[in-house]
Amino acid sequence: MTELDSGFTLARQLLLAGDARLWNIVLLSLRVSLTATVLACLIGMPLGALLAVGRFPGRRVLVVLFNAMMGLPPVVVGLLVYLLLSRAGPLGAFGLLFTPTAMILAQMVLITPIVAALTRQVIADAWQEMHELLHSLGASRLRAAATLLWDTRFSLSTAALAGFGRAIAEVGAVMIVGGNIDGVTRVMTTTIALETSKGDLPLALTLGLILIVLVLAINGVIFAVRGWSERRWG
Amino acid sequence: MSTWLQLERLRFAPGERRILDDVSLALAAGRTVILGPNGAGKSTLLRLIHGLLRPHGGWLSWRRPLSQAMVFQKPVLLRTTALGNVIYGLKLKQPDAAKCRRRAEAALDRAGLLHLAAHPARLLSGGEQQRVALARAWALEPELLILDEPTASLDPASTREVERIIKDIADSGARILMTTHNLGQARRLAEEIVFIDDGQMIERTAVADFFKAPQSAAAKHFLKEEIP
Numbered sequence: 001m002t003e004l005d006s007g008f009t010l011a012r013q014l015l016l017a018g019d020a021r022l023w024n025i026v027l028l029s030l031r032v033s034l035t036a037t038v039l040a041c042l043i044g045m046p047l048g049a050l051l052a053v054g055r056f057p058g059r060r061v062l063v064v065l066f067n068a069m070m071g072l073p074p075v076v077v078g079l080l081v082y083l084l085l086s087r088a089g090p091l092g093a094f095g096l097l098f099t100p101t102a103m104i105l106a107q108m109v110l111i112t113p114i115v116a117a118l119t120r121q122v123i124a125d126a127w128q129e130m131h132e133l134l135h136s137l138g139a140s141r142l143r144a145a146a147t148l149l150w151d152t153r154f155s156l157s158t159a160a161l162a163g164f165g166r167a168i169a170e171v172g173a174v175m176i177v178g179g180n181i182d183g184v185t186r187v188m189t190t191t192i193a194l195e196t197s198k199g200d201l202p203l204a205l206t207l208g209l210i211l212i213v214l215v216l217a218i219n220g221v222i223f224a225v226r227g228w229s230e231r232r233w234g
Numbered sequence: 235m236s237t238w239l240q241l242e243r244l245r246f247a248p249g250e251r252r253i254l255d256d257v258s259l260a261l262a263a264g265r266t267v268i269l270g271p272n273g274a275g276k277s278t279l280l281r282l283i284h285g286l287l288r289p290h291g292g293w294l295s296w297r298r299p300l301s302q303a304m305v306f307q308k309p310v311l312l313r314t315t316a317l318g319n320v321i322y323g324l325k326l327k328q329p330d331a332a333k334c335r336r337r338a339e340a341a342l343d344r345a346g347l348l349h350l351a352a353h354p355a356r357l358l359s360g361g362e363q364q365r366v367a368l369a370r371a372w373a374l375e376p377e378l379l380i381l382d383e384p385t386a387s388l389d390p391a392s393t394r395e396v397e398r399i400i401k402d403i404a405d406s407g408a409r410i411l412m413t414t415h416n417l418g419q420a421r422r423l424a425e426e427i428v429f430i431d432d433g434q435m436i437e438r439t440a441v442a443d444f445f446k447a448p449q450s451a452a453a454k455h456f457l458k459e460e461i462p
């Protein structure tokens with residue numbers, strides 16, 4: 001218990017001192033996971049919308065596939081991206097392994113199915129409500145997908161949030177493709193894992209607290225945005 | 235009056251139940267009102283004609299293809315302003331943004347809603363939403379305007395106004411095909427009444443004759459229920 005207490009005391013000191021190493025880790029985490037989320041949304045949302053309104057062979061198979069991929073273990077994604085980026089791999093020439101770019105790529109691969117699957121659900125519900133109108137007005141399916149993406153923009157923020165939450169909290173993928181190099185590819189989760197195993201609890205605890213606060217804050221913001229939008233647009 | 239649409243043994247039966255059963259009907263009037271009890275199949279018939287549903291049997295033969303717009307029983311509006319909703323319908327057919335805006339504003343004005351143009355459409359009252367949906371449809375200036383209970387949630391003044399606009403639109407040469415449960419409205423607007431009951435086409439009669447002496451027992455019974 002005393003170990004934990006002194007851990008918290010040191011954690012507070014670390015936070016208040018504005019420890020540069022600590023904040024670099026936090027900023028890198030945010031940069032990697034936010035970039036991965038933006039990319040996953042750019043790919044996953046249109047994809048999800050097309051899965052909801054499109055009519056093409058293999059659509060059902062894709063829906064099942066994306067739903068299943070939501071539960072992909074991060075270490076497996078990490079391994080796949082590792083193989084892709086390793087020197088002998090197809091993208092090896094770019095020398096991306098053990099860089100933040102590789103971590104972004106891995107997290108993007110991890111959360112794109114989540115964003116796509118959740119988007120599909122939201123758009124499918126909206127399509128149910130609006131397909132007759134859109135059809136009546138002569139909107140093509142592509143146009144309808146775009147319209148519905150815009151119309152459900154506030155509900156879709158939840159899909160983005162789910163993706164970000166998964167990205168910022170995962171260890172396995174960034175650990176494998178980033179290598180957890182001090183000052184280069186060390187993010188909050190990998191630092192927590194490492195420092196805990198080394199017995200350095202204060203840093204691990206501090207990062208754990210920051211992680212929790214971050215996730216709560218972002219949830220709160222999205223919740224507020226949705227509430228506001230519902231009052232604003234119905 | 236020449237027939238502009240002929241329905242031949244139109245059948246719609248998605249499951250066990252026949253929702254429309256071999257409906258044969260010639261539509262010739264400029265303003266046709268479909269009457270019938272709840273669940274008779276009126277909305278289904280309008281959807282089939284508008285091309286939203288495919289019949290399981292029979293066919294529709296158009297004298298010539300008509301541009302159409304439809305107003306649904308439940309208004310469906312996008313999460314944008316009232317004006318944005320009307321513009322959306324126009325934009326799909328007319329690339330000129332300025333022209334779209336002018337036409338949309340004119341249509342909203344006609345619906346008596348110009349003062350609410352910048353209002354979020356989904357937060358309008360039920361009747362106002364219905365009028366936005368009407369404006370969106372007539373902004374398109376269709377050759378056939380299909381209206382599914384267009385005044386069901388409107389107050390008396392708005393109802394009178396919408397009836398006047400429907401007449402105007404018909405006078406400008408468009409065909410009107412609509413349903414209503416307001417028999418007074420059917421009397422005022424229709425040239426011909428189509429009466430359907432339980433998925434069956436029962437009769438098609440000129441409006442004066444229908445209300446004076448309907449041909450079928452079912453229609454007689456239907457009219458008897460009217461609260462005077």
Ligand SMILES: Nc1ncnc2c1ncn2[C@@H]1O[C@H](COP(=O)(O)OP(=O)(O)OP(=O)(O)O)[C@@H](O)[C@H]1O
Nearest residue numbers: 248249253270271272273274275276277278279307
């Ligand atoms: N896609 C569908 N699948 C199964 N049943 C349907 C479908 N669409 C409509 N129905 C049923 O068909 C019947 C006719 O429905 P419809 O909406 O056409 O009636 P209506 O004449 O417009 O009635 P109302 O006056 O209440 O609007 C109803 O009993 C309804 O439950």
Ligand SMILES: [Mg+2]
Nearest residue numbers: 276277307382
């Ligand atoms: Mg109906």
